[in-house]
Each structure stands twice: as structure tokens, then as C-alpha cells.
């Protein structure tokens with residue numbers, strides 16, 4: 464897949480391009496830097512903010528509801544260890560972490576919130592065509608719990624920023640030990656949708672259309688993948704039928720997903736063996752995360768399910784061709 468689709472995926476992996484400019488406001492170093500809230504000044508009661516699962520229905524794209532976090536001044540912070548990048552980590556939904564930065568931020572609907580940075584995170588930030596994870600962060604220090612509404616990635620620094628709803632000003636402070644937990648249902652839905660998008664890539668190759676992928680939109684509302692090239696009008700209906708059949712065949716084959724970090728030159732040699740579908744010049748890091756779905760490998764920073772066999776409810780649903788861009792729409796058949 465290339466340019467954009469993979470590009471966005473690239474960005475997740477490379478972590479070195481396209482980041483928003485840092486905000487002028489320095490990251491606060493301690494709880495005192497949290498903005499006042501209605502309960503400002505009171506000792507943080509050991510109470511929960513909200514149940515994240517209820518706020519994050521798997522059937523919708525919850526990330527789209529929360530405002531995008533403002534650029535976070537991550538300068539000086541170490542790159543966040545992103546657990547989901549490894550194969551094992553792709554399926555790990557919780558971890559212990561330490562708060563490295565905490566700053567007041569606007570939450571959904573104007574509710575109080577904080578932007579949190581940790582040393583390590585299981586949360587997948589929005590990017591690569593995949594929505595942000597949602598979930599919960601719990602303080603081991605005071606028992607406070609907050610819903611993580613949206614997670615973003617700062618490409619310039621490699622820092623993952625978590626926006627969490629809070630109802631006490633000092634629920635979290637730098638140095639606090641916390642537990643992070645991703646909403647399992649939402650993650651599963653996003654992983655399934657993203658993996659199905661990669662299956663379309665494989666189906667396209669099997670159907671004889673090995674076009675360079677340029678963009679992937681793996682949100683649950685109306686997912687699609689795009690390729691550079693053309694499909695003559697007379698071939699389009701037949702191609703959709705062929706892709707439906709190839710997709711079903713890939714499900715039947717129950718092909719295992721692979722995730723591996725690969726030295727850049729090796730990855731390029733392997734992925735561009737047949738044709739130059741991937742532009743590796745966008746990668747700045749020496750290693751590239753290569754994901755294999757349905758026997759088709761590409762650079763990708765997203766999360767995935769273990770094999771194609773669990774995606775029987777997905778299929779290809781349409782095609783649109785315009786100005787050298789072929790968009791293949793895919794979705795759950797009985798949404």
C-alpha cells in the first residue's frame with residue numbers, strides 16, 4: 464500500500480515525520496500545574512471518573528467524538544514505549560506505567576480533562592487510518608480512575624499523549640504509578656476493521672490488480688482502501704465480484720497475521736520484490752514494522768487480529784474510480 468495509506472502507517476512506525484508543531488505551553492511538571500476544576504484544592508477522593516466501556520461503543524468510532532488534543536509540548540520527554548508495536552504487544556490490553564507529564568486540557572463537551580504522557584503505553588494512538596484506542600487510566604497512588612477519550616502521537620518526539628476525562632484537579636501527578644487498560648471491545652473492532660483492509664490488498668493482488676496502495680481508512684463507519692491507478696469501467700463490476708470471492712477465500716484459508724520489525728533495506732527488498740509499490744524513503748528509522756495479513760506484507764503501525772479466519776463478516780462492497788485513484792470499499796456484510 465503506498466503513499467498515503469502506507470504513508471500514514473509509515474508515520475506510525477517511523478515516528479519521525481509529519482508531527483504537529485509543539486504547543487507553546489510547556490508541559491507542567493507536577494500536579495500543581497493542573498488547571499483548577501470545580502473541586503480544585505480538595506484532596507483527590509478515591510473515586511472513578513466514568514466507565515470507559517460505556518463511553519466507547521465498539522460499533523461506532525468513538526475517537527471522532529472527542530476533540531483532537533492540542534499539540535503537546537513533548538520536548539524533553541522520552542519517546543513513549545509503544546507496547547502494541549510488537550506481535551505480543553499487539554494483543555496486550557493493559558500495562559503498568561509512570562506519569563511523565565500531566566497538563567490540563569479541554570475534554571469532550573468542555574468537561575475537564577488532562578493530557579497525560581507515560582513512559583510506556585498499550586494505547587494505539589489515532590493514525591495510519593486507524594481510530595484512537597479508548598480505555599481507562601487508574602492511579603495506583605490515590606485510586607482515581609479516568610476515561611481515556613483519545614490518544615495521539617507526536618511524530619517529532621515519539622511521545623504518545625493520552626487525553627483523559629477527570630473530575631478532580633489533581634487526580635494524576637508526575638511520578639504517579641498508574642495502570643492503563645484499553646477498552647477491549649473497541650480495540651477488537653478496530654483491529655478487525657484494519658485487518659480486513661489489508662485483506663483487500665491481498666485480494667487485489669490475487670485478482671490481478673497489484674496497484675500501489677495509497678491510503679487506508681479503517682474507521683468503522685465506511686472503511687475503504689485506495690490505490691494509484693485505473694480500472695476500466697467495463698471491468699469494475701467484475702472486479703468487485705472477484706474481490707468478494709477472493710476475500711471469502713482468504714477467510715477460508717485462515718492465514719495467520721505476522722508482525723515483525725525489519726531492517727529497512729531488508730524490508731524494502733522483500734516488499735518491493737515484485738514491483739515498486741512501497742516508498743521507503745519516508746522512513747527515517749533504521750527499522751520498519753512490517754505486517755503480513757493474508758499473505759500480503761506491508762509497512763504498518765496498526766493493530767490486527769490473529770488470522771483472516773475471524774473476518775467472515777467482512778467483504779468487499781464497492782468500487783469507485785476517479786482521477787487515477789481506485790477506491791475499494793469494504794465493510795461488514797450485515798452491519
Ligand SMILES: [Zn+2]
Nearest residue numbers: 472763764765
Ligand atoms: Zn495497516
